[in-house]
Amino acid sequence: MAPRPPPLQPNRDSVTTIAEDGSRNFLRPADVSGPFTFWRRVSALFLIAVYIALPWIPINGAPAVFLDVASRRFHFFGFTLATEDLWFLFFGLTGLGFLLFFVTAVFGRLWCGWACPQTIFLEHVFRRVERLFEGPAAQQKALDRQDWNAEKVLRRGGKHLVFVLIAAVIAHIFLSYFISVDALFAWLGEGPGAHPRAFVFMLVMTVILYFNFSWFREQLCLIICPYGRLQSALIDDDSIIIGYDENRGEPRGKASDPDAGDCVACNRCVEVCPTGIDIRQGLQMECIGCANCIDACDAIMKKLKREPGLIRYDSLQGLAGRKRRILRPRLFLYLFLMLLGAGAMAYSATKIQPVSMTLSRMTGAPFFVDEDTVRNQLQIRLINKRSEPIALDIRAHATEENGIPLETSGYDQTLLLEPLAETRRPFVVRIPREAYAGSFQLTVHAEADDGALDVVRTIDFLGPDPRLLREDWEARQ
């Protein structure tokens, strides 16, 4: 058996999980229980339930969230977006970005500890399974040091087998967001050969998830996640973080020592930390705000009949014993920018039409002059973006109401467009020669027969130089 490694002694100069030679120092955080752990588990299970349920809940004939990549339709809670509508998400994402800024400025890394899928699946699913197979942290460490024997193979093998299965389940649920649950089960029945690309996608997802949750773990938060790296720019001295009350805790000493502070140097806060830091060294980039150390420390304080909250949710100002402040200018700025984005998105959402119309000129000459008419041959491309059929009437108007009599053909009858169907047809517009006095704007309306919809496009009606046309006309008189 390998020798027992010394207890963790995190410092602020290097990352605990990366050893001096660059190898990984694999953490075995101790179990913790307490109110924060309990509520984190409740919220995690709720969020996992939401993740599983969303593709199952039908709203307006589509799953609540269904990113239908194959037919390029994106369904969000009964609202359907076509690829050509995705521009408006720009405002939504911008607003969401500032919402994250806002939440971070007020609550610090609430997202990381309570809502991030990485934390939720790792802490509440994979580490639970690990605990089941390998026992609490001390036994896990012992198993690490132990030579390979039947017991170690069984415990480790069983754990990894279950890890792979869970990763596969998560990958399948993820896949169902893109192909719907019905298709998922149908494809499962048809076997991998029938849908090799989806199968490979699922396989790659499974491998990535398994690797991430079995080995990579906190490295993602420390080194890859950009949100973690942004923290130093997003929080200030008034943001609520998890911190250690130095004034109360220091100097550390035995519980019986009357001169010592409240910290008894039991090291519990370090043992339970999933990223391997010592919270007593102050705010650090590695802290994901999971509150494990709060529950750990409060349990010790309770035993010692001391006030809880030596480690607590508080701002840097509050921890230093200064006046706490919640309202500050940056909050209003973030809030304003967030509302701006949300407002722009809400406004642009009202501009999204269920029909896309493109008006262009047909190939060939831009205009034709007949015996009696000047003619433009246009092409209209119509896409029904909705899941219901739509009946459209196509009409053309001369924009400036200049009384030019238009004669159109190509859409004489009401056009019935099937769900998600696309059509491309010629639209021929003619005006009498004598009415032509230069190019003018032509407005084409696609109107639903129930009046609920009016998509408008304009194009220039072109013709020859009107003087030539008039000379020709006079010559013929």
Added chain:
Amino acid sequence: MTMNPNQDTPKETSGKTEAGRRRKDSGVVLMDHEYDGIQEFDQRLPNWWLITLYGAIVFAVGYWFFYFQSNVGESDVEKLDRQLAVIQEKNLEATLAMLDNDNLWEMSEDPAMVAAGRETYTAVCVACHGAELEGGVGFNLADAEWVHPQDAIGVYKVIEEGIAGSGMAAWGGVLGPKRVAEVTAYVLSYHEPDAIP
């Protein structure tokens, strides 16, 4: 200022190591340069990070060799060209099979062909040639007078290639040979085979 033994204190660095580098109490080596009080740690990157970096370099070399040097890997353009060639070959075959007067007349008597042709006609051709082929902007296609085509193949070719300078566009690229043939069959279904060859 601070009573916390773990917090950084100015006097924490201790002892010189090789070449003027200093090793802090935490075991981390400080490099010997210093700019405006800012110093640099000399720490090793995580091995997994280095593996991904070196792996990416190896991959890039392999990729470069496979796609740009060895002529083994097919670029996207080559793949597209190859697939387009297959489609064009198929289209050509289909066109050649149909470019036969007798064939086209035969199709004009096939109700399924004619029905399919009518569908395309009412979507595309109707704008100029009218719902009953009576003409309008374009020529009347139901009467006995033929302006451009001389035979059934001619009808097909006019639809496929268009008539330059007139309003008749080339529909071959838009519809493809099958639908052009169907429309031809639909137009011919208004005529007797002896009207034109």
